[in-house]
């Protein structure tokens with residue numbers, strides 16, 4: 001019955017190839033972890049926003065585990081006729097085109113569309129993404145074709161400035177913006193876009209859309225792997241620290257391969273040139289021993305290696321935090337008390353379903369003495385979390401800030417280009433540096449871990465633990481502990497390797 005949806009329209013609006021691939025090659029779509037978690041967040045926020053106007057009727061219906069669109073359209077019609085004033089997931093179809101409105105609200109002699117997005121907006125910065133406007137213009141068009149008088153169009157986003165005081169206030173959590181003016185401009189394009197879509201989707205011939213700046217948003221696309229399958233590997237898109245726009249320029253000039261880039265006189269960055277040189281020829285490991293020695297001299301015993309895991313709830317759960325705040329719930333700590341001393345380990349993992357910050361901060365102060373040297377990998381993150389803990393718990397601030405202030409960053413030797421080999425592929429994240437330094441060592445391989453292999457899996461699993469049975473809880477906690485422990489053990493191994501190359 002239905003062949004065209006809101007997501008296909010938005011895909012088409014962003015790049016015609018997206019809509020075509022969604023129809024003809026949906027299996028090629030790969031959404032990364034962050035895109036999937038954004039979708040989950042979107043659903044969570046959408047559910048909460050349903051209560052924004054008090055009582056409502058939600059028309060979502062399922063048949064054999066799939067959305068029953070036909071029933072949803074019929075239910076919407078019934079609710080509108082009954083005079084229901086707030087209908088959630090209100091569904092409409094017109095000539096094979098379908099849309100569901102997050103919140104449809106009766107206002108005067110017409111209806112207003114409220115589109116809910118999980119992205120944060122700030123009071124003094126209300127920039128609206130153009131694709132949101134395209135999305136809403138499509139909805140308005142379908143509703144009007146169905147004979148509904150649309151009198152308002154509003155975008156509902158998370159209020160990034162909202163401070164949670166223990167009781168969730170939906171009116172404060174969301175920011176509603178009247179986007180009627182922008183819709184008025186965009187809606188003129190909808191009929192033409194749909195006619196174009198009809199031609200495009202009728203043909204089995206893949207449209208010729210080529211890579212461009214619009215490819216940067218993986219959330220709307222997911223076809224990056226498919227569209228770049230013709231490129232050499234590595235290519236300009238694997239180059240260290242080059243803006244996407246610049247990469248596209250090289251691609252459009254036909255300079256995608258590392259060979260072509262090596263001959264390009266416009267490439268000046270020493271680190272990018274080294275990445276290319278080492279990729280084209282296996283020259284072993286590039287080491288600047290003196291610089292590494294200087295870095296190692298800045299460290300002192302007792303030496304601690306710290307790593308946090310955090311969650312980032314869009315709907316705040318901890319008092320005094322805002323949407324999307326990073327809340328630390330776990331850490332791993334390896335430490336060596338003196339030169340040649342034994343490697344010891346401590347760890348903390350909060351109870352799922354609680355505010356983890358106080359217990360974590362207290363334990364951290366017990367586990368790390370004041371004024372010692374603490375190593376983190378990309379310390380900006382750990383320092384930021386410690387600063388926030390110090391602000392939340394002034395009685396612990398002196399100790400916490402002494403940890404923050406003596407922190408050193410193990411990323412420095414890599415980011416500064418003192419150590420590089422081709423296996424790092426231009427990335428200095430610990431997940432790239434570790435296997436490049438210790439290829440084939442199973443004890444340092446994140447793939448060998450059970451259940452939790454990266455920070456976003458840890459972030460996903462921790463809040464779910466409270467709903468698990470005891471056996472699953474035990475297993476999930478064990479997996480989190482093992483994962484975080486490997487992060488700091490990896491730092492120890494990297495530090496040891498740096499000492500070893502500097503001593504040669």
Ligand code: SF4
Pocket residue numbers: 014015016017018021209210211212214215216221222223224227
């Ligand atoms: S990767 Fe780029 S060209 Fe390919 S479908 Fe996505 S946006 Fe379009």
